Amino acid sequence: QVQLVESGGGLVQAGGSLRLSCAVRGRTFSNYAMGWFRQAPGKERECVMAMRWSGLSIYYADSVKGRFTISRDNAKNTVYLQMNSLKPEDTAVYYCAAAAAVSADGLGDERSYDYWGQGTQVTVSS
Numbered sequence: 001q002v003q004l005v006e007s008g009g010g011l012v013q014a015g016g017s018l019r020l021s022c023a024v025r026g027r028t029f030s031n032y033a034m035g036w037f038r039q040a041p042g043k044e045r046e047c048v049m050a051m052r053w054s055g056l057s058i059y060y061a062d063s064v065k066g067r068f069t070i071s072r073d074n075a076k077n078t079v080y081l082q083m084n085s086l087k088p089e090d091t092a093v094y095y096c097a098a099a100a101a102v103s104a105d106g107l108g109d110e111r112s113y114d115y116w117g118q119g120t121q122v123t124v125s126s
Contacts, residue, residue, distance in 0.1 A: 002026040002115040004096050009120030012086055016124070020081040022096030022117055029077040033099040035059070035113060036070060036081045038092035038122075047108040048094070049081060059107035063089075086124045093119040 008020040020036065035050030049070040050059040058070065069082040079096060097113035099106075106112040 004117035006117040006120040009122045011123045017084045024077045030074040033102045034079040035097045037095045040092040050107040057104040088126045095119045
């Protein structure tokens with residue numbers, strides 16, 4: 001059984017920063033591709049950033065390019081999403097997800113992911 005537990009969400013003003021964390025429990029974390037997704041009210045869930053276990057392949061949405069960074073600490077079984085220069089349109093519930101096997105082309109596709117966290121709310125005020 002794999003459990004993903006997100007933390008770090010909250011309320012921040014536009015231009016501010018937040019760092020989300022996702023702790024993975026139950027399996028060998030280093031073998032999984034990890035992704036961060038978000039879903040705003042009335043919108044479909046979208047992939048924000050994702051990376052394969054090796055870190056050599058990284059997916060990112062154009063809307064977060066240059067502002068968000070994904071990283072992982074295999075020793076701590078944790079993946080992070082550093083979010084800078086936040087905008088009101090970044091407001092959403094953010095989810096982390098883990099995939100046991102995914103190609104570089106599939107990193108941004110939620111159907112590639114096997115396990116999901118419960119989500120953490122990020123609200124950016126203008």
